[in-house]
Amino acid sequence: MSEAQLRIDDPRWDAAQTSLSDHREITHTLSPDELARAYELGRARDAKGFSGTVDLDSTDAHVIGTKGELAFAATYGLEADTSINETGGDSGYDFELTHNGTRRLVNLKVSTFYEKPWLKVRAERIEQPADTYVLAAIGADGVTIRFAGWATADEIKQTEPTMKTGSKNYIRDETELRPMMTPSEVTR
Numbered sequence: 001m002s003e004a005q006l007r008i009d010d011p012r013w014d015a016a017q018t019s020l021s022d023h024r025e026i027t028h029t030l031s032p033d034e035l036a037r038a039y040e041l042g043r044a045r046d047a048k049g050f051s052g053t054v055d056l057d058s059t060d061a062h063v064i065g066t067k068g069e070l071a072f073a074a075t076y077g078l079e080a081d082t083s084i085n086e087t088g089g090d091s092g093y094d095f096e097l098t099h100n101g102t103r104r105l106v107n108l109k110v111s112t113f114y115e116k117p118w119l120k121v122r123a124e125r126i127e128q129p130a131d132t133y134v135l136a137a138i139g140a141d142g143v144t145i146r147f148a149g150w151a152t153a154d155e156i157k158q159t160e161p162t163m164k165t166g167s168k169n170y171i172r173d174e175t176e177l178r179p180m181m182t183p184s185e186v187t188r
Helices: 003-009 032-046 058-076
Strands: 019-021 025-029 094-097 102-111 118-122 130-136 144-152 169-173
Touching: 003 094, 025 058, 032 058, 058 094, 058 102, 058 130, 102 118, 118 130, 118 144
Parallel strands: 102 130
Antiparallel strands: 019 025, 025 144, 094 102, 118 169, 130 144
């Protein structure tokens, strides 16, 4: 089956909003409803108290992360976790899915660098329940999300953490990641 047929025949694909690019990356454009929900949920999560990141204030960090989660859910036909924990954080993973028969707990990391993004995982959080990390990049338009690739926690830990981003992180360039899984390879 060709990629074009997959987009048309697979009910999880919304051809108007999601496109497949040689199985290396997948993009999703947030709908107005998804965008409104991302701002609503991101602000509510921020109200629980979160210090933000080196590059972003806490509200922006939550909204950007929520945009990525909603785009991933829409692209892969999954439910986004819209809960708000007391700490403003999550349970250590964003999605539970099966990819080619292997059960995975996925933590989605969203970069504000659309071109040449890095997958960045805080060293002290690599032992959390997530066993798979997906790199997403948000476009300058604030609505285009590009899923650039993924890696397992074990693959990420094969490198030494670095301090070059202000805190101790494992960093992987998108070229060091596995090609993005296609929606047809993923089930709940």
